[in-house]
Amino acid sequence: MAKQLITLTVNGARYETAVGPRTSLLSLLREGLELTGTKQACAEGECGACSVVLDGRLVMSCLIFAVEADGRQLTTIEGLSEGATLHPIQAAFVEHGAVQCGFCIPGMIMAASYLLDRNPNPTEEEIRHAIAGNLCRCTGYGKIIKAIAAAAGAG
Amino acid sequence: MKGTWVAGTRVTAIDAAEKTTGQTKYLQDLxxxxxxxxxxxxxxxxxxxxxxxxxxxxxxxxxxxxxxxxxxxxxxxxxxxxxxxxxxxxxxxxxxxxxxxxxxxxxxxxxxxxxxxxxxxxxxxPPVFDVEEALRPGAPRLHDDKPGNLATGFLIDRGDVDQAFRESDVLLGGTYRTQMQHQGNLEPICCMAEYAGGRLxxxxxxxxxxxxxxxxxxxxxxxxxGQVRIIQTPVGGAFGGxxxxxxxxxxxxxxxxxxxxxxxANSYAEELTTTRPRMPAILRIKSGWSKAGMLRAKQVEVLADNGAYSSLSPSILSSMAMRTDSLYRTPAARVDAKLVYTNNLPSGQMRGFGNPQATFAWESHIDEVAEALGMDPVELRLRNATEAGDVTVHGWEIASCGLKECIAKAAEGIGWKEQRANRVPNRGVGLACTIHVTSNKPFATSITGYEFDGSSALVKVEEDGQVFVATGEVDLGEGVTTTLALIAAEELGVPLAQVRVLQVDTDSVPYGLGTYASRTTFMGGHAVRLAAADAKRQLFELAADLLEANVADLEAREGRIAVRGAPERGIAVAEVARAGMSRGRPMIVGRGTYESQARMQDVTHKYGNQTLTYSFACQAVEVEVDPETGRVRVLRVVAAHDLGRAINPVGAEGQIEGGVVQAVGLALSEELQQREGRIRNPGFLDYKIPSVLDATRVESILVETIDPHGPYGAKGVAETAINPGAAAIANAVYHAVGVRVRELPLTAENVRAALGRADG
The missing domain is CATH 3.90.1170.50 (Aldehyde oxidase/xanthine dehydrogenase, a/b hammerhead)
Structure with missing residues (x-):
C-alpha cells in the first residue's frame, strides 16, 4: 500500500519520513528512526513497555499509527537524559535498585516523567496509579515506587 | 559484612544506568x-x-x-x-x-x-486433556513408545511409612491442585541466527x-x-522460560x-500459548503425627500434566515430588510421582522448578495439621524444622540452616501473636516455609552427560587497571553480574567501578552452566573468586618487585597494593598492571575453576545430595478478604530468607520483592486457562500478572547463616523468594474467613465459591 510522507518532531529533532498506513508509531520509532530505547513487549497495549509522550499525553506507541503522529511532538526515553547526564528519574531508578532486567524501564520512566511533570509532589497512591499501566515482572514494584518518590523529592 | 571491603555493601547495579536510558541493546535492537x-x-x-x-x-x-x-x-x-x-x-x-x-x-x-x-x-x-483420563486404559496414546501416556514416574519408599502411620496419633490427608503459571517475561523469546563459514x-x-x-x-x-557460537544478548526477563x-x-x-x-521472535500471543509454563499438578498428601506434633511420616502422590512433550519436566517432577520432604525432619517418606502426557500445551520450568506447587500443597497441609492438633502453626513448624547438620530423609546434607530463625523473624515481623489473638473480621495472617537447592547437579548431568557442576572464570587486568570478568554464567536481570563484579573487586582490592563483566560469547568465555536452580552467585561466584585470586597473586608478584617487599606481606584495598601495616609503601593496581606490560606480563589473566564437591545423589534411588547447600525461607503475609466478592488483598508480606550471606544486598532484596509479587500472582490471579487444548487468555488483559495496584508491601529480612561452602558464605535466593507465597496467602485466607482453598489460584470467584460452600 502507498506510503505517506509525514513530519514529526522527536526529542526536539525534526524528521520527515514515509510510512505505510498500518505502520505503528512504535515500529516507526524503532525501525524507521532507529530509536530503539522504546521497547516492544506485548505490542497490544497491555504492558506499557512502549510508552512515549505524544503532544503532552502519555501513550502506548504500539496502539497508535505512525500517520497519526504527523505534525506532532514526541518525547521518548532518548529525550530524557542530556548527554551522559541521567535525568533525575533515571538516576533515582539506578540509585534505588529499581532496575532488574530493564525491559519495562524505559516505559516506566516515561510514565514517571509524565507524572512528575504534572504533579511534582505525588503521594504514593498517585505514583501507583501513574504506573498502573506499566507491567514489571522482576521487581515487585517496591523499589520503583521508592525511586519515583525520591526523584520527586529531589526535584 | 565482616572482613570484606566491598562485598556485602549496598551498591547500584553496574548495568542499570544503560537500562534507564534505553541504550542497552536487547536482541530486538540488533x-x-x-x-x-x-x-x-x-x-x-x-x-x-x-x-x-x-x-x-x-x-x-x-x-x-x-x-x-x-x-x-x-x-x-x-x-x-x-x-x-x-x-x-x-x-x-x-x-x-x-x-x-x-x-x-x-x-x-x-x-x-x-x-x-x-x-x-x-x-x-481423538485428544485427551485430563491427566487422570490420559492414564486410563483406552485413552488416546500420544507417543507410540509410551503406553498409558506415562512419560515417566517413580516410586520411592524411605523408612516404614505404613508402620509410622499406624503409630501416628493424627493422620490427615488432602488433595491440592496447582495451575499453569506463565513466566510473563516482558521480552518474548527471540533470537537471531546466521550460518556462515561452516559455522552457526x-x-x-x-x-x-x-x-x-x-x-x-x-x-x-x-x-x-565448536561449530556453534552463541552470543548472549541482555535478557528481558526469563524466570525459567x-x-x-x-x-x-x-x-x-x-x-x-x-x-x-x-x-x-514470538508475538506475545505466541509467548503465552506456545512456550513452556509452570507444570500444573495434582498433589495428594497424607501425613502422620504424634500428639506432641512431631512428624512421623509423609506420603505424596503427584500427578503432573506434562502436556504433549517432556523437555525438562522429568527433573521438575522429582523436584516437585521430593523437595519439601527435606523442609522438616521427616522420619519416613513415600513418593509416588507420575508425569502424564496430554494434548495440552507442554508444561515446563518456571522459577521454583516444581517447588512452588509442592510448597503450596505441603505448607497448606501443615496448617491443616496444626489445626487438627490444636497447635499454633508457628510452633508446629519450629518443632519439626530441619537444622544444620541434619541428613534429611532423601540424604540431603544440610550444611547451614536458618529455618528456625526465619520462622521466628517472619512471625515477629507480621505481628503473629497479636494478630492471631486479636481477630479483625475478614483479616488474617498466615505463613509458609521453603527449602530450595543452590544448583542442581543431577539436573546438569542429565543435560550434559558430564559429571560436572561448577563454573569457570577468567579475570583479566588491563594495562590501565581495568578488570574484565569472563564467565559462562548469564544475568537474567537479577543482577548477578553486579554480584560477580563485587566478588572480583573484593578479591583484587579494586573499586567496583573498575570492574566490568563480559557478555557471554561461547567462542571466548570459559565454560559455565548458566542461570537456573539459584546457582550463579554460588557457582559463578566461586569461579570468579578463584580467578581473581589467581590474578591477584600475579599482581602481587609484580608489586613485590616494584615495592621491594615480600609477596606474603602485601595486601590490596581501594585500588592499591601495599605492605600490610605500611600503607605509604604502596602502589596503584593500575601502575602495577602497566609495569607488567614491560616485565613480561602483559595483561594479567587469572583463571579459576570451581567444582562442587558434594557427595552426590544416586540417580536410580534419588538418594543423596542434589547440591552442596540449601537455602531456606519463611514468608508471613497479612490479607484482607471481601466476603461479598471473595476478593483477596495481600496487605503486606514479611519475608525472612536464609541466603547464607548477602554479597549484593540490594540485588538480594530485589529477588525477594520480585519473587513475593510473582507468588501473589500465582496465588491470586494467574492461570493460563485451557479449554480443549486451547489457551483462552493469550494476552495480559486476561492473563493477569500483578500490576503495581496488585503488588504488596514487602519487608525483606536477610538471615545470614554463613554457609561453609558458599563464596563468602553465600547461598541462592532467587527461587526461595517465590516458593512459599501461595501457601502463606492460602493460610492467611483461612485465618481471615475460615475457608480452606486447596486449588490455585485463589481468584475472587474461587474464594467466593468456597465461602458459599462453607455457608451452605
Whole structure:
C-alpha cells in the first residue's frame, strides 16, 4: 500500500519520513528512526513497555499509527537524559535498585516523567496509579515506587 | 559484612544506568545486513495426523528465502531425558501450537503470506486433556513408545511409612491442585541466527548459552559444539522460560536453509500459548503425627500434566515430588510421582522448578495439621524444622540452616501473636516455609552427560587497571553480574567501578552452566573468586618487585597494593598492571575453576545430595478478604530468607520483592486457562500478572547463616523468594474467613465459591 510522507518532531529533532498506513508509531520509532530505547513487549497495549509522550499525553506507541503522529511532538526515553547526564528519574531508578532486567524501564520512566511533570509532589497512591499501566515482572514494584518518590523529592 | 571491603555493601547495579536510558541493546535492537524475518506455522489441532505438508506455493512467494518442514530437518529427536519431539512435526501434531513449518522472508508481510500458503492436510485424532483420563486404559496414546501416556514416574519408599502411620496419633490427608503459571517475561523469546563459514552463530537472551550450544543446537543439528557460537544478548526477563526452547533450533534451521541471517521472535500471543509454563499438578498428601506434633511420616502422590512433550519436566517432577520432604525432619517418606502426557500445551520450568506447587500443597497441609492438633502453626513448624547438620530423609546434607530463625523473624515481623489473638473480621495472617537447592547437579548431568557442576572464570587486568570478568554464567536481570563484579573487586582490592563483566560469547568465555536452580552467585561466584585470586597473586608478584617487599606481606584495598601495616609503601593496581606490560606480563589473566564437591545423589534411588547447600525461607503475609466478592488483598508480606550471606544486598532484596509479587500472582490471579487444548487468555488483559495496584508491601529480612561452602558464605535466593507465597496467602485466607482453598489460584470467584460452600 502507498506510503505517506509525514513530519514529526522527536526529542526536539525534526524528521520527515514515509510510512505505510498500518505502520505503528512504535515500529516507526524503532525501525524507521532507529530509536530503539522504546521497547516492544506485548505490542497490544497491555504492558506499557512502549510508552512515549505524544503532544503532552502519555501513550502506548504500539496502539497508535505512525500517520497519526504527523505534525506532532514526541518525547521518548532518548529525550530524557542530556548527554551522559541521567535525568533525575533515571538516576533515582539506578540509585534505588529499581532496575532488574530493564525491559519495562524505559516505559516506566516515561510514565514517571509524565507524572512528575504534572504533579511534582505525588503521594504514593498517585505514583501507583501513574504506573498502573506499566507491567514489571522482576521487581515487585517496591523499589520503583521508592525511586519515583525520591526523584520527586529531589526535584 | 565482616572482613570484606566491598562485598556485602549496598551498591547500584553496574548495568542499570544503560537500562534507564534505553541504550542497552536487547536482541530486538540488533540488526544484521540481509536480516530475514522468521515465522512459524503451528497446528490448529490438539491431536492430528499429518497427511501432507506442501510448501511449494509458499516457496514461490516473492521475498521468501526459506520454507522448512519436518522433511527438511535432520531427523534427530529432541528432548533431554526423553527425546520425544521433532524440530518440526513429522507425522503427528500433539497440541494446539505444535510447530509444523517455518518460513524466512525479507519482510513480515511476505513471511505471513508464505505461512498462509503452506498446505497442510490434517486428520484429526481423538485428544485427551485430563491427566487422570490420559492414564486410563483406552485413552488416546500420544507417543507410540509410551503406553498409558506415562512419560515417566517413580516410586520411592524411605523408612516404614505404613508402620509410622499406624503409630501416628493424627493422620490427615488432602488433595491440592496447582495451575499453569506463565513466566510473563516482558521480552518474548527471540533470537537471531546466521550460518556462515561452516559455522552457526546464534544471538539471543538465553539462560544457559553453553547448555543451549550443546543440547538445543549442536546435538539436534548434528553439529559439534565448536561449530556453534552463541552470543548472549541482555535478557528481558526469563524466570525459567528461556532455558529450554525449540525456538532457537527452528531459527537455526531457517538460517541454514536461507543462507542469510534470520530473526525469529514470538508475538506475545505466541509467548503465552506456545512456550513452556509452570507444570500444573495434582498433589495428594497424607501425613502422620504424634500428639506432641512431631512428624512421623509423609506420603505424596503427584500427578503432573506434562502436556504433549517432556523437555525438562522429568527433573521438575522429582523436584516437585521430593523437595519439601527435606523442609522438616521427616522420619519416613513415600513418593509416588507420575508425569502424564496430554494434548495440552507442554508444561515446563518456571522459577521454583516444581517447588512452588509442592510448597503450596505441603505448607497448606501443615496448617491443616496444626489445626487438627490444636497447635499454633508457628510452633508446629519450629518443632519439626530441619537444622544444620541434619541428613534429611532423601540424604540431603544440610550444611547451614536458618529455618528456625526465619520462622521466628517472619512471625515477629507480621505481628503473629497479636494478630492471631486479636481477630479483625475478614483479616488474617498466615505463613509458609521453603527449602530450595543452590544448583542442581543431577539436573546438569542429565543435560550434559558430564559429571560436572561448577563454573569457570577468567579475570583479566588491563594495562590501565581495568578488570574484565569472563564467565559462562548469564544475568537474567537479577543482577548477578553486579554480584560477580563485587566478588572480583573484593578479591583484587579494586573499586567496583573498575570492574566490568563480559557478555557471554561461547567462542571466548570459559565454560559455565548458566542461570537456573539459584546457582550463579554460588557457582559463578566461586569461579570468579578463584580467578581473581589467581590474578591477584600475579599482581602481587609484580608489586613485590616494584615495592621491594615480600609477596606474603602485601595486601590490596581501594585500588592499591601495599605492605600490610605500611600503607605509604604502596602502589596503584593500575601502575602495577602497566609495569607488567614491560616485565613480561602483559595483561594479567587469572583463571579459576570451581567444582562442587558434594557427595552426590544416586540417580536410580534419588538418594543423596542434589547440591552442596540449601537455602531456606519463611514468608508471613497479612490479607484482607471481601466476603461479598471473595476478593483477596495481600496487605503486606514479611519475608525472612536464609541466603547464607548477602554479597549484593540490594540485588538480594530485589529477588525477594520480585519473587513475593510473582507468588501473589500465582496465588491470586494467574492461570493460563485451557479449554480443549486451547489457551483462552493469550494476552495480559486476561492473563493477569500483578500490576503495581496488585503488588504488596514487602519487608525483606536477610538471615545470614554463613554457609561453609558458599563464596563468602553465600547461598541462592532467587527461587526461595517465590516458593512459599501461595501457601502463606492460602493460610492467611483461612485465618481471615475460615475457608480452606486447596486449588490455585485463589481468584475472587474461587474464594467466593468456597465461602458459599462453607455457608451452605
Amino acid at each position: 540488526r544484521l545486513p540481509g536480516l530475514l524475518v522468521g515465522k512459524v506455522l503451528r497446528s490448529p489441532h490438539p491431536h492430528a495426523r499429518l497427511r501432507r505438508v506442501s510448501a511449494e506455493r509458499a516457496r514461490r512467494v516473492p521475498g521468501v528465502r526459506a520454507v522448512v518442514t519436518g522433511a527438511d530437518t535432520p531427523g534427530i529427536k529432541f528432548g533431554i531425558v526423553i527425546p520425544d519431539e521433532w524440530a518440526l512435526a513429522v507425522d503427528r501434531v500433539l497440541y494446539v501450537g505444535d510447530e509444523v513449518a517455518a518460513v524466512a522472508a525479507v519482510d513480515e508481510e511476505a513471511a505471513r503470506e508464505a505461512l498462509a500458503l503452506i498446505e497442510v492436510e490434517y486428520e484429526p485424532l 552463530t546464534l544471538w539471543g537472551p538465553l539462560q544457559s548459552p553453553f547448555l543451549a550450544r550443546q543440547y538445543l543446537l549442536a546435538k539436534p543439528l548434528g553439529l559439534s559444539e 528461556k532455558l529450554d526452547e525449540k525456538h532457537y533450533l527452528i531459527c537455526a534451521l531457517l538460517a541454514l536453509h536461507a543462507g542469510r541471517p534470520v530473526r525469529l
